[in-house]
Structure formats: C-alpha cells, structure tokens
Amino acid sequence: MTDILVTIPDCTDGRMAALQRLVPLGLTGVRVIAKSRSTTETVAMLELLDDLRTRTGWPRVLWLDLPGARPRVSGLRPGLADIATSSTVTASDGSTVADIYVEDPVFWKIVAPHSELSIADNTIRLRVVGVADRHATCEVVRGGRVTPGRSIAVAEAGPAGRFAISPADEALVRDVSVRMPVTIVLSWVSSAAQLRLASERLGPAVLLPKLEEDLDVEALQGILSATSAILIGRADLDAGLGGDRTRQTVQRYLAAARRQGVTAYVGSLIFDSLENGGAPSAADTADVSALLDVGVRTFLLSGSGDMTTLERKVSNLAALASAFQD
Known part of the structure; x- marks a missing residue:
C-alpha cells in the first residue's frame, strides 16, 4: 500500500x-x-x-x-516582492527582482552573489544578484506562493x-x-x-x-x-x-x-x-x-x-x- x-x-x-x-x-x-x-x-x-x-x-x-x-525570511523592503505574507514571489511592478531581508547572522556568512536560494520546500528559487546590509537582491528563477516565516536554504553553500x-x-x-x-x-x-x-x-x-x-x-x-x-x-x-x-x-x-x-x-x-x-x-x-x-x-x-x-x-x-x- x-x-x-x-x-x-x-x-x-x-x-x-x-x-x-x-x-x-x-x-x-x-x-x-x-x-x-x-x-x-x-x-x-x-x-x-x-x-x-x-x-x-x-x-x-x-x-x-x-x-x-534555520534562518528564516523576516521581511522585505517596501515596494518589492512581498514574501513576508502569503503572496506570489514577483515584484510589485511585475519585474523579476525580489529583495529579501534575513536577520540571522549565520545566513550572511554563506550567502553571496550568484548563490541560489530555496524557499518553501524548493518550490521557489531565487538567484542572488547583490548583497548589502543583510539584504539580498535576487532574480526570481521560479516564483510561487509562500506563507510567513518559511525557511530559506542556500544552494551553493549547502542548506543553512x-x-x-x-x-x-x-x-x-x-x-x-x-x-x-x-x-x-x-x-x-x-x-x-x-x-x-x-x-x-x-x-x-x-x-x-x-x-x-x-x-x-x-x-x-x-x-x-x-x-x-x-x-x-x-x-x-x-x-x-x-x-x-x-x-x-x-x-x-x-x-x-x-x-x-x-x-x-x-x-x-x-x-x-x-x-x-x-x-x-x-x-x-x-x-x-x-x-x-x-x-x-x-x-x-x-x-x-x-x-x-x-x-x-x-x-x-x-x-x-x-x-x-x-
């Protein structure tokens, strides 16, 4: 069975x-x-x-x-992709850039430009374009819906x-x-x-x-x-x-x-x-x-x-x- x-x-x-x-x-x-x-x-x-x-x-x-x-998504810059609430991971202007903020300092030791991020059991994939002040600006490789507090993993550095x-x-x-x-x-x-x-x-x-x-x-x-x-x-x-x-x-x-x-x-x-x-x-x-x-x-x-x-x-x-x- x-x-x-x-x-x-x-x-x-x-x-x-x-x-x-x-x-x-x-x-x-x-x-x-x-x-x-x-x-x-x-x-x-x-x-x-x-x-x-x-x-x-x-x-x-x-x-x-x-x-x-695991580090978790805790917020995003206003006006960009809102995945701190149940929503679709695309920017509010319809572009394919999401800006993620994560509080956990361990996360920022392994994330870097060109890393790929996985959210919500890998149903959402983001590619990091740039990193500054605990914000990661990302290209949306595959969008989807996510609920608050979902965990993040870093593909190239291993799951965090x-x-x-x-x-x-x-x-x-x-x-x-x-x-x-x-x-x-x-x-x-x-x-x-x-x-x-x-x-x-x-x-x-x-x-x-x-x-x-x-x-x-x-x-x-x-x-x-x-x-x-x-x-x-x-x-x-x-x-x-x-x-x-x-x-x-x-x-x-x-x-x-x-x-x-x-x-x-x-x-x-x-x-x-x-x-x-x-x-x-x-x-x-x-x-x-x-x-x-x-x-x-x-x-x-x-x-x-x-x-x-x-x-x-x-x-x-x-x-x-x-x-x-x-």
Missing part, C-alpha cells in the same frame, strides 16, 4: 473539506510543522486531526515535524540548517505523544548521536529522522543502525547539491537503507511539473517510477501549491503507484 502525505499550514474548515475530497484519490496522511505557531496552536491542530481520525478514519498517518534551526530540539519542542512532543499516535519527524539529523539525544529528550515518541544533507558513509550507517525508517528530504538535498548530485545521493541513501532493512520515505520534488498546469513530465513520471521500483511506498508532497495542483499530484502519484502494488 502506498501512503501519500501532504504538509498543511492550518486546519481551517475549508482546507479540511478540500483534503478529505482527496482521500478517495489516495491521500492518506498529513504533516504538521511545529514552527511559526505557538505550542498551544500546534496542539490544537493535532487534536483536531486526531479527532477527525477517530470519527472518520482519516488521516491514517499523522506526522509532527520538528524543523531544527542544523539539528536542534528546543525546550518547547520537548514539551510539545511529550504532551502530544501521550494523547495520540503521532510520528515525530526530526529534521537535519546527521549522526546516530543526535538520534540518541532525541530519544533521551523526547521519551517514548516514535521518531523519524529526516536526511537533508550529503552524509558520509560512516554517518549514514550510524543513523541507519539506530532507526527502522528514514525520510529523505529531496528539496533540501537539492538546495545544497542540485541536479545529478541530488539524484545520486538519494539513490545512495535508498540503497543503503535496503541493505540495512530500513524503510525509506521520500519527501518533496514529486510531480513538480504539475505546478504550472499541463500533463506530468516524462522526467517526473520516470523519477517516481524509479522510486516505486525500489520499494518506496510513502511520499510526502509539498503543500505550498493550490488545492487543484495538489489534487493532480495526488491522483497522478496514486495512479502510478497502483501499478507497483505488492
């Missing part, structure tokens, strides 16, 4: 109704990210989803993502993220783990030691390490020996590697997981050719077929697109997966 999950930013009545219409098409679960909202709001979302599951049987799979630490569990994360996980069955996604895991630390701090929660960096053999084997499943974050890998290097790294992770008997889930960059309408590209179809062929049965779709695009992604993925049922 193939599980298809989507990331959701909220649990409004309209969104829940729209998602439930995708259940017959193959949508089985959701991921909630514990950021850009208070612990109280996150718990309320999870409780609503758990109540819905109790009443209707959906979502069958529920993930809570602890995103670690690190493993971290805050006291608030710890309290949140311990709270929800006793209330409902939920899998905790740990972002930016790069060693078995981090997994052991997470187990100590988060108690009996079910943990799913997300691999978002190019790990060496020793680090990868250590993680695989300490878990029964991994989530491969292709968008963040692509932001740090790109193109063939991303594909090679994903293949290496999948092969190592198979050898260790570890289940591998794959996230993002699934049927992204549908973002702009039209039919799925041959490259996307071949990519997903190759993942199914090696046994991948859980996919996490980007939730940044509109519901029509999401519906097309779910239906295309489910239809393709039906030919690979065990």
Whole structure:
C-alpha cells in the first residue's frame, strides 16, 4: 500500500473539506510543522486531526515535524516582492527582482552573489544578484506562493540548517505523544548521536529522522543502525547539491537503507511539473517510477501549491503507484 502525505499550514474548515475530497484519490496522511505557531496552536491542530481520525478514519498517518534551526525570511523592503505574507514571489511592478531581508547572522556568512536560494520546500528559487546590509537582491528563477516565516536554504553553500530540539519542542512532543499516535519527524539529523539525544529528550515518541544533507558513509550507517525508517528530504538535498548530485545521493541513501532493512520515505520534488498546469513530465513520471521500483511506498508532497495542483499530484502519484502494488 502506498501512503501519500501532504504538509498543511492550518486546519481551517475549508482546507479540511478540500483534503478529505482527496482521500478517495489516495491521500492518506498529513504533516504538521511545529514552527511559526505557538505550542498551544500546534496542539490544537493535532487534536483536531486526531479527532477527525477517530470519527472518520482519516488521516491514517499523522506526522509532527520538528524543523531544527534555520534562518528564516523576516521581511522585505517596501515596494518589492512581498514574501513576508502569503503572496506570489514577483515584484510589485511585475519585474523579476525580489529583495529579501534575513536577520540571522549565520545566513550572511554563506550567502553571496550568484548563490541560489530555496524557499518553501524548493518550490521557489531565487538567484542572488547583490548583497548589502543583510539584504539580498535576487532574480526570481521560479516564483510561487509562500506563507510567513518559511525557511530559506542556500544552494551553493549547502542548506543553512542544523539539528536542534528546543525546550518547547520537548514539551510539545511529550504532551502530544501521550494523547495520540503521532510520528515525530526530526529534521537535519546527521549522526546516530543526535538520534540518541532525541530519544533521551523526547521519551517514548516514535521518531523519524529526516536526511537533508550529503552524509558520509560512516554517518549514514550510524543513523541507519539506530532507526527502522528514514525520510529523505529531496528539496533540501537539492538546495545544497542540485541536479545529478541530488539524484545520486538519494539513490545512495535508498540503497543503503535496503541493505540495512530500513524503510525509506521520500519527501518533496514529486510531480513538480504539475505546478504550472499541463500533463506530468516524462522526467517526473520516470523519477517516481524509479522510486516505486525500489520499494518506496510513502511520499510526502509539498503543500505550498493550490488545492487543484495538489489534487493532480495526488491522483497522478496514486495512479502510478497502483501499478507497483505488492
């Protein structure tokens, strides 16, 4: 059986109704990210989803993502592309220049002219034209919609993220783990030691390490020996590697997981050719077929697109997966 999950930013009545219409098409679960909202709001979302599951049987799979630490977009200069609110990443005058301001000083140690920036799970790509006073003027390579507080990654310097569990994360996980069955996604895991630390701090929660960096053999084997499943974050890998290097790294992770008997889930960059309408590209179809062929049965779709695009992604993925049922 193939599980298809989507990331959701909220649990409004309209969104829940729209998602439930995708259940017959193959949508089985959701991921909630514990950021850009208070612990109280996150718990309320999870409780609503758990109540819905109790009443209707959906979502069958529920993930809570602890995103670690990454620089975030905090504001933009007036009159240019506004991605501090839900909007399209294009300048207000219709040109293709966005001006981003980021507070985190670590970000400015790695960003430079000609770097490529990735926002919202790689659905938005910007190329840096110039940098001055913590502002990056960028050419919009690929536009899209983004919600407040979405994280940024720098393609040429590697994703600007690190493993971290805050006291608030710890309290949140311990709270929800006793209330409902939920899998905790740990972002930016790069060693078995981090997994052991997470187990100590988060108690009996079910943990799913997300691999978002190019790990060496020793680090990868250590993680695989300490878990029964991994989530491969292709968008963040692509932001740090790109193109063939991303594909090679994903293949290496999948092969190592198979050898260790570890289940591998794959996230993002699934049927992204549908973002702009039209039919799925041959490259996307071949990519997903190759993942199914090696046994991948859980996919996490980007939730940044509109519901029509999401519906097309779910239906295309489910239809393709039906030919690979065990």
